[in-house]
Each structure stands twice: as structure tokens, then as C-alpha cells.
Amino acid sequence: MQQPCLTSPAKSLPRKSHAERLELSDSAMFDAAVKLIVEQGTAKTTLKAVGESAGYSRGLAGSRFNSKAGLYCFVIRRVADYWLDVMKKETRNKSGYEAIHATIDAHYQFSKKTPDSVRALYILWFESIGLDSDMRDVVAAIHRRRLSDVTEWITQGIGAGKISPDVEARAVAQYFLTSMFGIVYQWLIDPGQEREIENLHDNLKISMRYLLSKSGA
Amino acid sequence: MQQPCLTSPAKSLPRKSHAERLELSDSAMFDAAVKLIVEQGTAKTTLKAVGESAGYSRGLAGSRFNSKAGLYCFVIRRVADYWLDVMKKETRNKSGYEAIHATIDAHYQFSKKTPDSVRALYILWFESIGLDSDMRDVVAAIHRRRLSDVTEWITQGIGAGKISPDVEARAVAQYFLTSMFGIVYQWLIDPGQEREIENLHDNLKISMRYLLSKSGA
DNA sequence: ATTATACTTGTTTGCTACAAGCAATTAAAA
DNA sequence: TTTTAATTGCTTGTAGCAAACAAGTATAAT
Numbered sequence: 001m002q003q004p005c006l007t008s009p010a011k012s013l014p015r016k017s018h019a020e021r022l023e024l025s026d027s028a029m030f031d032a033a034v035k036l037i038v039e040q041g042t043a044k045t046t047l048k049a050v051g052e053s054a055g056y057s058r059g060l061a062g063s064r065f066n067s068k069a070g071l072y073c074f075v076i077r078r079v080a081d082y083w084l085d086v087m088k089k090e091t092r093n094k095s096g097y098e099a100i101h102a103t104i105d106a107h108y109q110f111s112k113k114t115p116d117s118v119r120a121l122y123i124l125w126f127e128s129i130g131l132d133s134d135m136r137d138v139v140a141a142i143h144r145r146r147l148s149d150v151t152e153w154i155t156q157g158i159g160a161g162k163i164s165p166d167v168e169a170r171a172v173a174q175y176f177l178t179s180m181f182g183i184v185y186q187w188l189i190d191p192g193q194e195r196e197i198e199n200l201h202d203n204l205k206i207s208m209r210y211l212l213s214k215s216g217a
Numbered sequence: 218m219q220q221p222c223l224t225s226p227a228k229s230l231p232r233k234s235h236a237e238r239l240e241l242s243d244s245a246m247f248d249a250a251v252k253l254i255v256e257q258g259t260a261k262t263t264l265k266a267v268g269e270s271a272g273y274s275r276g277l278a279g280s281r282f283n284s285k286a287g288l289y290c291f292v293i294r295r296v297a298d299y300w301l302d303v304m305k306k307e308t309r310n311k312s313g314y315e316a317i318h319a320t321i322d323a324h325y326q327f328s329k330k331t332p333d334s335v336r337a338l339y340i341l342w343f344e345s346i347g348l349d350s351d352m353r354d355v356v357a358a359i360h361r362r363r364l365s366d367v368t369e370w371i372t373q374g375i376g377a378g379k380i381s382p383d384v385e386a387r388a389v390a391q392y393f394l395t396s397m398f399g400i401v402y403q404w405l406i407d408p409g410q411e412r413e414i415e416n417l418h419d420n421l422k423i424s425m426r427y428l429l430s431k432s433g434a
Numbered sequence: 435a436t437t438a439t440a441c442t443t444g445t446t447t448g449c450t451a452c453a454a455g456c457a458a459t460t461a462a463a464a
Numbered sequence: 465t466t467t468t469a470a471t472t473g474c475t476t477g478t479a480g481c482a483a484a485c486a487a488g489t490a491t492a493a494t
Binding site: 437 | 471481492494
């Protein structure tokens with residue numbers, strides 16, 4: 001008469017290894033955190049609520065991540081790592097303006113496909129300015145990595161003769177990322193205005209093509 | 218032998234009207250809030266600390282602003298209103314690219330003159346994304362006002378024949394503000410890198426001049 | 435003197451952070 | 465294999481603190 005447990009089937013049906021349990025609860029809490037952050041912001045999101053709405057106890061989130069900042073670092077890393085992977089694939093064998101163009105489009109797709117994750121990422125990203133040392137460091141590291149990627153595309157473009165050697169790769173790369181943040185900011189405060197967001201992307205493409213063609217090939 | 222009170226001279230020497238007391242405590246709490254926000258971020262800033270480090274009681278900040286969000290709205294308004302005034306003066310009798318150029322420079326000066334106020338403003342500004350309805354509305358209102366100003370400059374520039382009528386005033390204005398935010402973001406996370414910030418401003422000027430000259434006069 | 439306004443103090447509620455404990459899995463010993 | 469010990473995931477208990485609000489005091493306005 002052995003029946004499968006009815007209370008939480010997916011979670012407790014078979015025997016689970018520690019690694020499996022960990023990944024399961026991590027995922028559940030990630031989802032819960034993203035949902036809560038997007039719905040009510042970080043200030044009103046509580047560790048208690050994350051644990052409970054993930055289907056666990058009041059204290060699990062705190063126990064796992066030690067602090068709110070710890071949880072938020074976890075969320076940032078989880079989304080950013082995924083994004084860095086996607087970007088790597090999308091720009092494989094590309095350089096110069098071509099790679100930048102591909103990134104803009106990929107980013108746009110990413111934020112259409114899983115808007116909540118992306119929103120949560122950038123909400124946390126922007127909040128990390130109001131420094132909580134840990135988060136700042138995590139964000140800064142990701143930013144540095146992105147910057148070096150973009151700079152690399154531009155210098156490769158210069159090497160391939162597609163872009164004038166006069167272009168200051170790092171400065172333009174910085175400008176690109178900076179503008180992207182501006183656009184993301186706009187998207188966050190006005191999620192509905194798809195037309196406007198596309199306009200911003202278009203103007204960024206125009207500006208980038210121009211900046212990369214200055215006194216060039 | 219009547220001596221001036223030694224404990225808090227500036228505050229209690231003569232008889233103060235209610236309006237004066239209010240302005241005095243508002244200013245003191247504004248300064249305290251800015252300092253605390255810049256130093257430890259919004260999460261660790263407490264109403265208690267604001268009241269006390271302004272030289273008042275534990276409870277004044279809460280009583281005056283009702284909530285943390287209320288305090289932050291007050292800070293945002295106080296800085297933003299001042300900035301809007303400055304900008305109005307700086308762009309008087311200017312339009313088109315000229316006005317935008319002036320704004321970029323004025324903003325740069327503003328953030329060099331009172332960096333803490335500006336930092337606090339934008340820390341709060343960016344955090345308002347992770348919505349606390351009140352703050353979002355305050356920020357959105359300021360943003361709309363800025364956008365309409367910039368759009369106006371561009372349409373005036375078109376009217377004056379300085380800019381091509383093909384230019385989509387609002388879209389370009391949006392792009393401008395958006396890029397400015399990106400730059401501010403960069404400044405916030407890397408306050409030291411003056412050279413880079415100036416580069417970003419330069420590249421923005423270049424982009425704007427280009428966008429405003431497209432198929433134009 | 436009375437009312438209104440700035441400001442303070444007392445209290446409730448809820449969250450974070452941490453400590454201690456339970457329960458399941460894994461590793462080691464018999 | 466069976467038994468035992470150690471590790472790890474997770475839960476519960478609690479201290480400390482801040483937000484929010486109610487009630488009170490003190491100062492200025494009428």
C-alpha cells in the first residue's frame with residue numbers, strides 16, 4: 001500500500017543526495033527571490049519570505065546565504081553567469097561592430113525571454129551602488145569582465161582592419177556599456193514602452209557604428 | 218553673566234519661529250541623511266541615526282517624514298529641485314545642441330561642487346527602480362520634466378533651422394538622458410576615474426552632435 | 435488662555451542574525 | 465553487510481534592533 005507522498009511530490013518522492021537537495025532548494029529560493037524582488041523590491045523582500053515561499057522554513061534562506069546581501073549576491077551571480085555564457089556563444093567568431101550588434105540583440109532577447117530574472121539582476125545591480133561591500137565587489141567583477149570582452153572585440157576589429165586604429169578601444173567600450181545601462185534603466189522604469197526601448201537600441205547602434213568608423217576604414 | 222548657550226549655540230540662541238525651526242531641522246536632517254546614505258548606503262541608514270546625528274531625538278526623522286521612503290523622497294526632491302533651477306539658468310536662451318552641451322557641463326560642475334548631494338540623489342534614484350511606489354512617482358515626475366526640457370531644446374533647434382526636421386526629438390532626447398544616467402552610474406561606482414568620466418562625456422557630446430546633425434543642415 | 439506646531443518618549447511588531455538542535459545522507463569501521 | 469560516526473541540509477528558538485505609530489511635552493502663534 002506504499003503510496004507516493006502527497007504533500008510535496010517533486011521534492012520528497014525518491015531518495016535525494018545532498019547535492020540534489022542543495023540544488024533543489026537553491027533553485028526554489030532563487031525563483032522565490034526573483035519573484036519577490038521584482039514584485040516588491042529589495043527593501044520589502046525578507047529572508048523569511050524567500051524561505052517560506054520556496055516551500056521551506058522561515059530560516060533556510062538566512063542559513064544558506066548568511067544575510068540579505070548574501071542572498072542578493074547569489075541571485076546576481078546566478079543570472080550574470082548565465083548571461084555571460086549566452087553572450088560568449090552569440091559573439092563567437094565575431095568582432096568589432098558585428099559583435100557589439102550581436103550583443104545588443106542578444107541582450108534584448110534575453111530580457112524578453114526571462115524578464116523577471118533580468119529585472120532582478122539589474123535592480124540589484126543598480127542598488128549595489130548604495131554600497132554593501134560584498135555586492136559591490138561581485139558587481140564590479142562582472143562589470144570588469146564585460147568591459148574587457150567589449151574592449152577585446154574592438155581591438156580585434158582594429159587588428160582585422162575593420163576599425164580605424166585611431167579609435168580608443170577602451171573608452172568606446174566603456175561608453176557602450178554605460179549606454180547599455182542607461183537603456184536597461186529606462187526599460188526597468190518603463191517596461192511597457194517597447195517602441196521606445198527599441199528606439200534607444202537603434203540610436204545606440206547608430207552611435208556605436210559612428211564612433212567605430214571615425215576617421216577609419 | 219548671561220552667556221550664550223554652549224550646548225547647541227546655533228540652534229537655541231534666540232527665539233525661533235516655527236518656520237525657522239522647521240527649516241533648521243529639515244536642513245540638519247538633510248545633511249545627516251546625505252552623509253549617512255553616501256557613507257553606508259540606504260539599507261544601513263536608519264531614521265534613528267538621521268535624527269540623532271542631526272542633533273535631535275531618535276524619533277524626529279520618523280515623525281517628520283513618516284517613513285524611510287518619506288525621508289528619501291524629501292532628499293530626492295531637495296536635490297533635484299535645486300538641479301532643475303541650475304539647469305534652467307544655464308540653458309536660458311539656448312537651444313539645440315548648444316543647450317545639451319551646456320547641460321552636460323553644468324551637470325559635471327554640479328557633481329564636482331557638491332558630490333555628496335549628487336551621489337545621494339542618484340543612489341536613491343537608482344534604488345527607486347526596486348519600487349517603493351512613492352519614490353518611484355517622485356523620480357518619474359522629475360524624469361518626465363527633464364525629458365520634456367530636452368525635447369523642447371531639440372524642437373526649438375529644429376524650429377531655428379539648426380537641426381534637421383528629420384530628427385526625432387523625443388527619441389533623441391530620451392537617448393541623451395539615458396546616456397547621462399549611464400555616465401552617472403559609472404561615476405558612482407568609480408568616483409576616482411575622472412579621466413574616464415570625461416571621456417564618457419566627450420563621447421556623448423560626439424554622439425549627440427552626430428545624432429542631431431543626421432541628414433540635417 | 436487656548437490652540438497649533440515642533441519635537442520627544444513609550445510601545446508594538448516584525449526582521450535579521452545567530453545559536454542550538456534535528457533529520458537525512460554519506461563515509462568509515464566492524 | 466551492518467553498525468557507527470561524521471557531515472550536511474534544514475528547522476526552531478532567541479536576542480537585538482529598527483520602523484511605525486500612539487501618546488505626551490514644550491515652544492510658538494492667536
